Amino acid sequence: MSHAPAPHHDAREALDDGADFFDRPVNSILQAAREAIVMIDERQSIVAVNAAAEQMFRCPAAELLGLPLAALVPDAHAERHAAQVHDYLRSHEMQQHLAAHRRILARRPDGSSFPAEITLSVVAARGAEGRPHVAALILDRSEQGRLQRELDAFKRRLRSVFELAPVATWIADNERVVFANQAAERLFGEAGGLVGRPVYELLGAPSRDALRAQVARALQGEPDVQVVRGHVARADGSQREVEIALAALPDHGRTTVQMVVADVTEQRREAAALAESREALRRLSASVVEAREEERRRIARELHDELGQRLTALKMELAALRGAAAAARDAQIENMLGMVDETLASVRRISTDLRPMMLDDLGLHAALEWLARDAARRLGIEVTLQLDEHEPVLDDRVATAAFRMVQEALTNVARHARASDVQIGLHAAGGALQISVRDNGVGYPDDALRREGSMGLIGMRERAALLGGHAELSNPPGGGALLRVQLPLAPEDKENRA
Known part of the structure; x- marks a missing residue:
């Protein structure tokens, strides 16, 4: 653990200087400031600090006053920092340069360090006989660094999710692809070959104008960007049907377009198969109705032409039998028995066509x-x-x-x-x-x-x-x-x- 050096000169003298360094109203403003403020004299000794500085350095003002400013900087940077402040005190020409924000590594008296941003400026102190003093306004950037690290980690995770997403996605400017994930490369059947390609050439010619129009709408920030449908050609020459959804994506001061590409080839095939199945079902229903009507016509025709005619003939034979002589009756009876046999045969044939009884019986x-x-x-x-x-x-x-x-x-x-x-x-x-x-x-x-x-x-x-x-x-x-x-x-x- 690093230890802060001893006071640069008589600590009591520094405390006395810090006590009446500012007028009371100015001192009130100094103490109310949210930023840490440390005042040093021409010997780079701390002569005043505000409450925010005490909190930042985790040390009461009484222990900070009289310390050299180098005590608040790690040993590796202390000498160079002290030289810069010395030059600043000797030359006001450096004022504008040093007044700009500078990032340093600050050190607390307990030895811990933290990233900070410091701004130096010359001030005139009451009773200081015109001697220049420097105000150091210090901002703790530890939280900013942590947030930046978390942001960087989040970006890495987001990029990993983007890379491994199962849906093909690429990012393009108005002309070329600048990033493509693995699913996009699988869609086209080529690894690493999409970045740098003209974005409009990825889609078949019939849909390129539609894609160009929607990319322009996305880049202009219009909310109603439409899905573009078309096909893409794979490296093996085969084609896949796709639907592309677009959205503007700000990227380091420029606007790019993110395109999420859904391969709907199988979906289209399934839809076509479903439509074909429905059409087949419609044809089946029509054929069933037609077959039913044809069967009814056939049965009606056979009942009329065969059974009806034979029963009519049988009726006529029976009527003639009444007045026939005894010798002629036997021949008529034989004829009628033959008609009955033919009628029964027709009945059995029609019944078998409708439903064969032997299927149930035998x-x-x-x-x-x-x-x-x-x-x-x-x-x-x-x-x-x-x-x-x-x-x-x-x-x-x-x-x-x-x-x-x-x-x-x-x-x-x-x-x-x-x-x-x-x-x-x-x-x-x-x-x-x-x-x-x-x-x-x-x-x-x-x-x-x-x-x-x-x-x-x-x-x-x-x-x-x-x-x-x-x-x-x-x-x-x-x-x-x-x-x-x-x-x-x-x-x-x-x-x-x-």
Whole structure:
């Protein structure tokens, strides 16, 4: 610990000088001042201090008076400081220079030191016989230094947060990028290559004018700066859709623009996918309504054309039977029995089209065997059915969906495939039901496969998705078309859907 030197000359003499150094009004002002004031004589001895100086140096005035001014400066600076004050006292030409603020390291009598700012000026003292005295106004800059260190630390933390922020951000003047964080470099796919680049070249040409206009608004301090939308080109040639928000940022006397860049590529894709899904749902709803109306027309036509006509004919036969001779009745009865058989067959066919009873009574395997035989008979083609030896226990919704999708696939074969052979597979494995329907026909055009409304694919996909499964239609190698469906054996029982 450093110790203050002994008084420079007779301390009692300095105390006497300090006691009547100022007039009473001036002394009152001196004591009321918030800044520390220390008066020294031409021998650089302290002759007066105010209360603020006592508080700053943590020492009563009685112990400060008579000390050399060098006692308040660390030893390493004391000699040079004393020489400067000596020159100042000898030459008034230095007054303006030394009257300016100077930063020094001050020392308390207890040995502790602190950064200070000192201003020296010559004063005339009462009874001092014209001898010059120097007033030293001292400001403690310890708090200022602490605040500056905290500010510097805050700036470092802020820069670190800025660097590590997940959103791409860069700062630019009116022409070039002056700072870019790591997320911005990742967005462009290049490290350290953004700083210095022309800011408007970062955005695609169609949006550059809009960006230039909004940068100008931000630099002018306008509050309603708008988000700029466009795309940026990455180093690998790919493009990303972005939205740029801007804000003016004062920086060392100049105004720069901070740009926060949100990569909305995936968001746009998801929005497009959502819009496409909604459109597909709309088409599905329309196709369901259309299919319902078509089914009603078909049922009405068959009831009228087949059942109605046969029942009318049967009625006419019965009426004729009344007056017929006994010999002719047997032939008429046989004819009527044939009409009844045909009518019953039509009723069974219409009922099966609406809902095959054997699916409920005998299970999915038996229903598919009937469906395969019926398709082979109607279409005149070979239909091969490959089933597991043991039929799995299926949820009714799964069995119905499997039957309907195979039925829809056979309808597609009849309408589009021009096939001579169809292979149907149904296997249970790993908690899922695997269904495949493959034909040896001409396949489907690629654009038809892309259009989900084609070949009833949207309906099959939606039916499978409702059960937690999926359906895909493709043109496999070797020709023809292939429908693959996977359904869970036990879907989640959230609601009764089929």
